[in-house]
Amino acid sequence: MKKSVCAAVAALAVPLFADYVPAEWTIEKREQFAEQRFGIFIHWGLYACYAQGEWYLENAGLDEEAYSEMIGGFCPSKFDAREWVRTFKDAGARYVTITSRHHDGFSLWPTKADDGYNIANTPFKRDILGELAQACREEGLQLNFYYSLMDWHRPDYPSGNCRNARNTLKVRNEDYASYKRFMMAQIGELLDSYSPGCIWFDGEWDHFDRDRGGDFDWGFDEIFDLIHSKGALVANNNHKPIRPKEDIQLFERDLPGENTTGFSADQTVASGRPIEQCDVIQENVWGYRIAERAFRTPVQVVNMIVRAAAKDSNLLMNIGPQADGRLPSKAIEIMGEVGKWMKDNGDKIYGTRAGGVGDGKETVSTRKGGEIYVFTLSETEFPKIETKKSNR
Numbered sequence: 001m002k003k004s005v006c007a008a009v010a011a012l013a014v015p016l017f018a019d020y021v022p023a024e025w026t027i028e029k030r031e032q033f034a035e036q037r038f039g040i041f042i043h044w045g046l047y048a049c050y051a052q053g054e055w056y057l058e059n060a061g062l063d064e065e066a067y068s069e070m071i072g073g074f075c076p077s078k079f080d081a082r083e084w085v086r087t088f089k090d091a092g093a094r095y096v097t098i099t100s101r102h103h104d105g106f107s108l109w110p111t112k113a114d115d116g117y118n119i120a121n122t123p124f125k126r127d128i129l130g131e132l133a134q135a136c137r138e139e140g141l142q143l144n145f146y147y148s149l150m151d152w153h154r155p156d157y158p159s160g161n162c163r164n165a166r167n168t169l170k171v172r173n174e175d176y177a178s179y180k181r182f183m184m185a186q187i188g189e190l191l192d193s194y195s196p197g198c199i200w201f202d203g204e205w206d207h208f209d210r211d212r213g214g215d216f217d218w219g220f221d222e223i224f225d226l227i228h229s230k231g232a233l234v235a236n237n238n239h240k241p242i243r244p245k246e247d248i249q250l251f252e253r254d255l256p257g258e259n260t261t262g263f264s265a266d267q268t269v270a271s272g273r274p275i276e277q278c279d280v281i282q283e284n285v286w287g288y289r290i291a292e293r294a295f296r297t298p299v300q301v302v303n304m305i306v307r308a309a310a311k312d313s314n315l316l317m318n319i320g321p322q323a324d325g326r327l328p329s330k331a332i333e334i335m336g337e338v339g340k341w342m343k344d345n346g347d348k349i350y351g352t353r354a355g356g357v358g359d360g361k362e363t364v365s366t367r368k369g370g371e372i373y374v375f376t377l378s379e380t381e382f383p384k385i386e387t388k389k390s391n392r
Contacts, residue, residue: 020244029233030247033197034274035351036094036142037309038342041278041318042084043099043146043286046070046106048323054287057104057152063168064152068117071106075123079325081131085139087327091335092342094350095142097200097316100129100190102146102287103162105153109193113185117153133194142197144235145190147183149218150203154179158216160206180219184226191230198248199227204238212240221245235276239263242270249273253280256311275313279304281331288320288328295330298337299382305342305349306375306383310364312354341382348373348385357388 049070101107109129110120136143151157152165156178159166208214224245235248242249252263283294308315319331355365355372365374372390375383
């Protein structure tokens, strides 16, 4: 008999974190998230205009003020939210996570909380998040928002480990209390305006929090409580052990517990929490980079979905859209082939748990109800699947 994630979380909540017991709705949403198993990640913002990846401002040593002037050139005239979402749905994805605001500080919605560094002040002007939220509702996909804790643009953000862009700012009034008020206002807008399923944080590693042995206090309790008060889940890509109020454990470019990329050396898999592995379709970059020609093959993407599910994990596969608003044609082609496989075999992925059969390399498995699905993996062909009876 299948043991639900909810039951596992409920049983482990008190021993894991004696001072925090998640609300019933939180446990239910965690399980719903885990059952989706496959989502699409979108890294998109002002950096797409440069077509050099999402870290171009910092890594290239650009002047932040000059970089920010591209706000006058961001006009993705070929952006079609419905076309994006249909592509994702046809690929077999059950949810979408998009960068509402990345480290460069540019916001993809007409926020009232910032200094005007947002989509409303571009030639495009349209509310990208609003259009995507509507398209996801129409197609039945969950929408989540990535939100950067770190900021290379705002004067009040306290400079941390990443300093190249911030060292070019002419004015810096570093005041975390001010910056946190800004973040809380923006997060509140996202929650109230678009009702996302999850807020997905990144950038905490720019400062080490006190509970990680550092001297910085992000004030996560207040931030997480705000999100929970609006009925959304919390995820935090900090490459560290999960905190009590974080609902989803994230592994960047790695399967849970394997640490092949070096991002998760300090992470242990937390029992009773849904898990998500995020990775890239255009190799080595999250935002679109025009010179990067290496894309994963459809077989590689399917193998990643299968391996993740066999580890009790979702796979969040990233696509970086072009500056004109179109998804790279190669990514569309790959996702089309993935979708064909998922249409025929998705029942062996969605809503499953780790099967516990196989060597974990060439052979992995999932289970659902009274059946175990054993996948034999190849680098050149889609997985071969054998169905066995489960004694559980």
